[in-house]
Amino acid sequence: MQNNFQTAKPLAAIYVRVSTQDQAQHGFSLDAQEESLINYAKALGYEIFRLYKDEGKSAKNLNRPEMQNMLKDAEARKFQAIFIYKLDRFSRSLKDLILTIDKLKEWGIDFVSLQDKIETASASGKLMFQIIGAFAEFERNIIGDRTTFGMERKAKEGGFITKAPFGYKLVNKQLLVDEEQSAQIKSIFEEFLNTPISLTQLAKKNGFTTSGIKKLLLNTTYIGKVKFANKETDGQHQAILDKQLFEQVQEKLK
Secondary structure (H helix, E strand, O other), rough: OOOOOOOOOOOOEEEEEEEEEHHHHOOOOHHHHHHHHHHHHHOOOOOOEEEEEOOOOEEEEEOHHHHHHHHHHOOOOOOOOOEEEEHHOOOOOOOHHHHHHHHHHHHEEEEEEOOOOOOOOOHHHHHHHHHHHHHHHHHHHHHHHHHHHHHHHHHHHOOOOOOOOOOOOOOOOOOEEEEHHHHHHHHHHHHHHHOOOOOOHHHHHOOOOOHHHHHHHHOHHHHOOOEOOOEEEOOOOOOOHHHHHHHHHHHHHO
């Protein structure tokens, strides 16, 4: 008698993600990722359970609709493996990657990254995942250090970093004096210095909160300074106040 029983193939979830920036700069496409992953999963003997797609989403964390749906289905053991195109399609956070891989292992779900040649079903795959993940984290830290260095250098050179405060306007990344508001700034400083008016009264008169008016009176931007990471340097913008008036106001504030 012929035995018609066939062993069911394991099921695979396919996850693809592409951000708007990826599409513009690198030409990543969901269709290309999908096709490669489906072919790879089938070549390894899997049936496709479902495609999970997050389009126009960044990978800074796992708070993406289809990512969350896939992880819920993984916890419910609806499939046996997750296939992704590349580690950074899944997450750019090493912590998120490691914690999620641990959870998948707990749930009995294998993890396969096509481009990185990583799969957690073997000891060598686990080792390779840890090594690549460590280098990825190292690279992000270097990029972060370079960004911070660049911002500090810009501050030292007098470039203005944050948004324009009251009294100025930002035009082509240059801080320019707003004539009407700058006149009000001078009036506020002079009135505070030369009259017995309270901060609360001064704030109410000029349409600020008490904390807002105090912050304004402490702002060294008005004497041509810029501040970044608690370091202050000379800016490239025009000062609204003379230094003597500003310092006298600081003494009174104390």
